[in-house]
Structures are given as C-alpha cells and as structure tokens.
Amino acid sequence: MTDAATTLQQEIAAEQRHVDRVYARLAVLRQAAARAEKEGYRLARVGNFGALVERDAMVFHAARRRHALDAEHEGLVFGRLDLREGQVLHVGRLGVRGENAEPLVVDWRAPAAAAFYQATAADPRGVVRRRMIQSSGEKVTNIEDDLLDPAAAPESMRVVGDGALLATLARATGRGMRDIVATIQREQDQAIRSPASSVTIVSGGPGTGKTAVALHRAAYLLYSDRSRFAGGGILVVGPSSVFVEYIASVLPSLGEEAAALHSLGSIVGGVTATRTDPTAVASVKGSLRMRRVLERATHDAVPGGPTELRLLYRGGLLRLGRPELDAIRARALPRGARRNEVRRAGIDGLFDALWAQAQRHKIGGLPAQVDFEDELAERSDFREFLKAWWPRLAPRHVLAWLADPKRLNSYAGGLLSTAEIALLRGAFTPGDPTVADVALLDELDELLGRPPQPAKRQRDPFHVVDGVREVSTYADRQRAARAAAVQRPDDYREYAHVVVDESQDVSPMQWRMLGRRGRLASWTVVGDPAQSAWTGDPGELARARDKALGGRRRHEFTLTTNYRNSAEIFEVAARVIREVSPDIALPRAVRSTGVPPEELTVPAAELPAATREAAERLLADVEGTVGVITSVPRRDEVAEWVAGLPTDRLQVVTSLQAKGMEYDGVVLISPDEIRTDAGARTLYVALSRATQRLTTLGPSA
Numbered sequence: 001m002t003d004a005a006t007t008l009q010q011e012i013a014a015e016q017r018h019v020d021r022v023y024a025r026l027a028v029l030r031q032a033a034a035r036a037e038k039e040g041y042r043l044a045r046v047g048n049f050g051a052l053v054e055r056d057a058m059v060f061h062a063a064r065r066r067h068a069l070d071a072e073h074e075g076l077v078f079g080r081l082d083l084r085e086g087q088v089l090h091v092g093r094l095g096v097r098g099e100n101a102e103p104l105v106v107d108w109r110a111p112a113a114a115a116f117y118q119a120t121a122a123d124p125r126g127v128v129r130r131r132m133i134q135s136s137g138e139k140v141t142n143i144e145d146d147l148l149d150p151a152a153a154p155e156s157m158r159v160v161g162d163g164a165l166l167a168t169l170a171r172a173t174g175r176g177m178r179d180i181v182a183t184i185q186r187e188q189d190q191a192i193r194s195p196a197s198s199v200t201i202v203s204g205g206p207g208t209g210k211t212a213v214a215l216h217r218a219a220y221l222l223y224s225d226r227s228r229f230a231g232g233g234i235l236v237v238g239p240s241s242v243f244v245e246y247i248a249s250v251l252p253s254l255g256e257e258a259a260a261l262h263s264l265g266s267i268v269g270g271v272t273a274t275r276t277d278p279t280a281v282a283s284v285k286g287s288l289r290m291r292r293v294l295e296r297a298t299h300d301a302v303p304g305g306p307t308e309l310r311l312l313y314r315g316g317l318l319r320l321g322r323p324e325l326d327a328i329r330a331r332a333l334p335r336g337a338r339r340n341e342v343r344r345a346g347i348d349g350l351f352d353a354l355w356a357q358a359q360r361h362k363i364g365g366l367p368a369q370v371d372f373e374d375e376l377a378e379r380s381d382f383r384e385f386l387k388a389w390w391p392r393l394a395p396r397h398v399l400a401w402l403a404d405p406k407r408l409n410s411y412a413g414g415l416l417s418t419a420e421i422a423l424l425r426g427a428f429t430p431g432d433p434t435v436a437d438v439a440l441l442d443e444l445d446e447l448l449g450r451p452p453q454p455a456k457r458q459r460d461p462f463h464v465v466d467g468v469r470e471v472s473t474y475a476d477r478q479r480a481a482r483a484a485a486v487q488r489p490d491d492y493r494e495y496a497h498v499v500v501d502e503s504q505d506v507s508p509m510q511w512r513m514l515g516r517r518g519r520l521a522s523w524t525v526v527g528d529p530a531q532s533a534w535t536g537d538p539g540e541l542a543r544a545r546d547k548a549l550g551g552r553r554r555h556e557f558t559l560t561t562n563y564r565n566s567a568e569i570f571e572v573a574a575r576v577i578r579e580v581s582p583d584i585a586l587p588r589a590v591r592s593t594g595v596p597p598e599e600l601t602v603p604a605a606e607l608p609a610a611t612r613e614a615a616e617r618l619l620a621d622v623e624g625t626v627g628v629i630t631s632v633p634r635r636d637e638v639a640e641w642v643a644g645l646p647t648d649r650l651q652v653v654t655s656l657q658a659k660g661m662e663y664d665g666v667v668l669i670s671p672d673e674i675r676t677d678a679g680a681r682t683l684y685v686a687l688s689r690a691t692q693r694l695t696t697l698g699p700s701a
C-alpha cells in the first residue's frame, strides 16, 4: 500500500470510530424516545389537565424525535470541521448529543455548521480543514479534505482525497432527485440561509442547483422556526406532476415531511390537470385580461336556464319574460358582486317584480307582501324555477361556458384581440381542464364567491392547523396533524412559506392563484428567465409577480455553476440560447465526459426505429435514467416507439414536462419541431437535461 493509501485508511478508521459512537448513541436515544412515548401514555391515566398537557408534549416530542432518528439513518455524519482553536465539529443530517450533552453531531442547518458550506481558502472563517465523509449505511467509505488555512494546520494534521463534489456528480441519476446536503456549495448555501421572513429570489442557468437550493431552504426554514413553518405549512410548487414526482423524495430524505408539494395543475382542491395547452394558447389564458373575461361570464345567464317565469296565483297569471329576468339579475349582480353570494338579492328582485305585477293585475284577495312572498317561497314550481335560474355555480360550470364560441366572443370581445379569441376557440374542454385552466378555475372561485354559511361550530381548539402548536396537541393525533400540514383543506389559503420552482413559467393568472395561498407568507422563488416559454406581455408578468410576492424585503441570489450537464452537452444547449439572447451570461459546466453529443438525421419513416435504437444504446451506455423528449403533439406516438423498453429507467416526456427534469442520457426527437411548437427557449431546456449522453434525432430533409 502506498503512503497515501495507508494515511487514507487510517483517517477512515478514525472517522469510523466516531461514526460508531454516534450510531451507538442513536440507538440509546431511540430507546429513550420509545420509553418517553410509553411514559407519556402512562401519565394520561393520572387524569388531571396538567398531566394531560405534559403527556401530549412528551409524547409528541418523543414521537417526532423517534421519527427523525429513523429517517436520518443513512449517511448520518457527512462532514467534519477542524477549527483554529483545535475544536472539532462533526456535521450531519441531524444533531446528536452525547451523555454529557456534548455535541457528537451538529445539524447541517445549525449556525455552527454554516462554515462547513461557506468557508473557502480565501475566507476560511476559522476552519483549518474541512472534511467530507462518505458512507454507505453505517460504514465510512471515503474521505475528501480541503485544507483551507495551511498556516494554522498543526504538524499532525493529515489531508486526503481530491474532490468529493465531482465524485458525487459522477453518480448515476435515479428516478428521484437526491439531496445535496453533503456538498452544498457556498453560493447555494447563502441562498439557503437567506432570512426566513423575506422574499428570496434565486436565479441561474440550467443545472445550477436552483431546485436543490429551494428544497434545502424549505428544510432549513423548518429547522430554524419549526413552530411557524410546520404549523403554518410550506407549499412547494413545481411546473408539472412529472417534476413533482421527481423531487418528492428530497425533503423526506432530509427528515422533513411538513411541506405540501403541488404542481401548478394540482394546487386547487379537487382538480388534477396534467394536460398542457400550446404555448400561445397558454399565454392568452394566463393573461390578466382573462379576469375580466371570466367576470363577464359569471354575470351571464345560465345556458339552458329558463327564459321566463310563469306562475298561476289565485286565479291570475304572473309572468316575467327574458328581458325582465335579465334586468333583475343585472340589478342583483352589479359589477364586483359575487353571484353565489347575492342569490338572495336575485330572489328579492323576483319577489318585488311579481308583487308589483300582482298589484297591477289587481289579483283578488292579495295578502300582505311578506305573506305573498312566503307563499311563493313554499311553492315547488317557484323553487324549481329558482334552482334553474340562479343555481349555485361551481367554477367548472362557468369555465365550460367558454367552450361555446358565441359566449366566448361576447365575454372576450373588446378585451382580447380577434386572433387571441380565435386561439381560445376550442381550447376549453368541459370536464378536462388544462394546467392553465386551473388558475382560471381558482379565479372563478373567487369571482363566484360562496353562499353565506350558517355560523360554524367552533373548531377543535387542539387542532394543529388552527394555530395551536405542538405542546397542546394530543400525541395520538400526531399523525393526523402531520397529514394536515401536508394536505390542507381545499380552501386553505394562508401558507407560512411558498416555494415556487421554475418560476419563469408562472403566468400572471397563476401568480394570482399562488398569491392567494401566500397572503401572509414569505417566499422562495427560483427560476431562469432564459428557460421561459411565456410569450405574453413581460410587463404584465412582472406586475403580477410583484403583487403576489407583496412588499417583503427581497434578497436576490444568482447561481453560476452548472452541476448537471457535461461541458460537451451544455455547449450544444448554449448555442441555441445564444441565437435568441446573444449576450446572455451562462453558467460554467464543471464536468467533462469527453463524449460530444450525437446529432443524427434519418428519413422521416425511419424515425421510430432510430428512436428505439438510440434509446437502447443510451440505456446500455449509462447506469441511470434515460429521457426521451418530444414535442407536445408527438408524445403518445413516441411512447409507442419505445414501448417495451424498461420503464424503471426510461421516461418519455414532452418538452414542457422536461422542465426541471434530469436524466443521465437523453434522446431528443426533432429539435426543429420543439422549436416551432414551444420556442427556442424550450428547446434550450430540452437540450440541457442530460448529465452524460445526448442524442438528437431529426428527420432528414
């Protein structure tokens, strides 16, 4: 064995001793937590209120602790700092103390651990040596050191390894994104630890870790102010369900589950939309002018509703025709009024008109007006009429009205251009909303309002969502409380923090939808304008975003290193974006594979076979996942071309679903089609998804 190898083995053995001690301590703590839970339940039998509260606190904390101890088992200790004064700190996924309360491991989110991510040779922050400890389960497998302050290093200090980050980046990509807790870089760490109450805006090119930063920031916030962020809830929003699935395991791997993950198509309760509109259509649907279009719709007569009211009353005929009914509706529903909230005013309008008519017709034996109204209100024919004339409307009912070209014209006339209206014709399918429609449904929910409710029974005062925190929560409801933090009630609007990923593609109407859910929230917004598919008015977009984010202090960060793509692959993507933004500042790709992307053209008829072949080749070449990226209209066709290939490693996605995704190998079908369908910026996104291999396949002319 060489000297270097021996030194490495000795250092690994030293770290293993510490890691063993930590796991032994962990076993003791886990037992203690289980005992505390049992003890808590025993206290319950004492029966007085004080004992109950104590029980709840005890059981809740014990159970949470046990849960954390279980979740953080893998690779628990991943770092070590040797400080100037000789002090040694081990950094890990959670904090563990020894019998005498001495810190065996410091939680990565604790202030003391910040130096692990932020210290550099130029600014060592008291750190002499930073050590990255890699493990498999409980076994230390490797060590990588950075000597940051050589002048302060004692004689005996040894330095081993060369580059944990690059080793990490070379690992195969799996179905789900991984946490990066052991290798967070300084510029990323600054964004992660940005003040909790602010609006933190993180931008940067493809693969710079924006998503990773956003998720680690959510974990950081939960650590730094748990009662606020776990109680109030954190909402994480991504562009598509494919993406949300991809990132879903990151927070649990960090021991955090109190965040709700949603795609833009699944934020509104009861709706899960995955279909996307063509980008030009999505831009019209996303424009703020749609609010007024929808408002007009909510004030219109119900399609197929009654056009007259006829009632035989004490031998006379009372009749209201279409013009009278429309006038009554318009009076009861002035601009700004919400239809579901003012139904009573509509009914009163009918009563007044019918009463006036009954008097005019001199119907014999007319009672007082209140009794006349009571009599009508009791009649089933009148009630049937009301149900049909002023039904309680759900957002989906009104959105479906837009599928009727005549109605669409009358609502959108003067607000949208003729070309825009033409784009929307046929773009609404009742019962099958697109992702862009979901923001319209949310807007309609606000525009329609809700019928006044009878006063509610007082809620359970121990319910976590109502703001009473851990200490007063029954521990045996702990599971329910955690679920409540993740699955808010349908009308839940006030998250404590909202994380928006791929924010460049959030339309103005979608910003309104998000803004409603974060009226009191602080925000983390990450995105890359160069990857945007938005073709609408940029000024309007900026205004809508500003309004949603509110007046909180803003902190902006830019990430500059591309950790995903090999330099060879990113060069191809960079060429495309430079065509539309020649002066754009692009991140630097740190890895090189020596393998340039493959650009193939084949006769159109051979595209299916060539696609399959290319996918098979990449599956053999890389260890991890392969993505086949197509234009939106071709998605299903291409899925058939590769049917039968192993689905645990292969995924077919559209260029829009590819946003935020990552694969070891990518087969990109017909780049020109993607450019025409969704624009050069979306092609740039598609070209920057691969870590190791990229094959583009197009039809030859």
Ligand SMILES: Nc1ncnc2c1ncn2[C@@H]1O[C@H](COP(=O)(O)OP(=O)(O)OP(=O)(O)O)[C@@H](O)[C@H]1O
Pocket: 165, 168, 169, 178, 179, 180, 183, 184, 185, 188, 204, 205, 206, 207, 208, 209, 210, 211, 212, 213, 528, 563, 564, 659, 660, 661, 662, 688
């Ligand atoms: N500090 C880091 N250590 C290890 N891996 C990292 C680090 N930062 C980012 N990565 C990895 O780089 C890849 C890209 O990260 P991420 O998806 O967060 O980038 P992004 O900026 O959101 O990309 P895009 O805008 O293209 O969607 C991921 O595999 C991520 O795990």
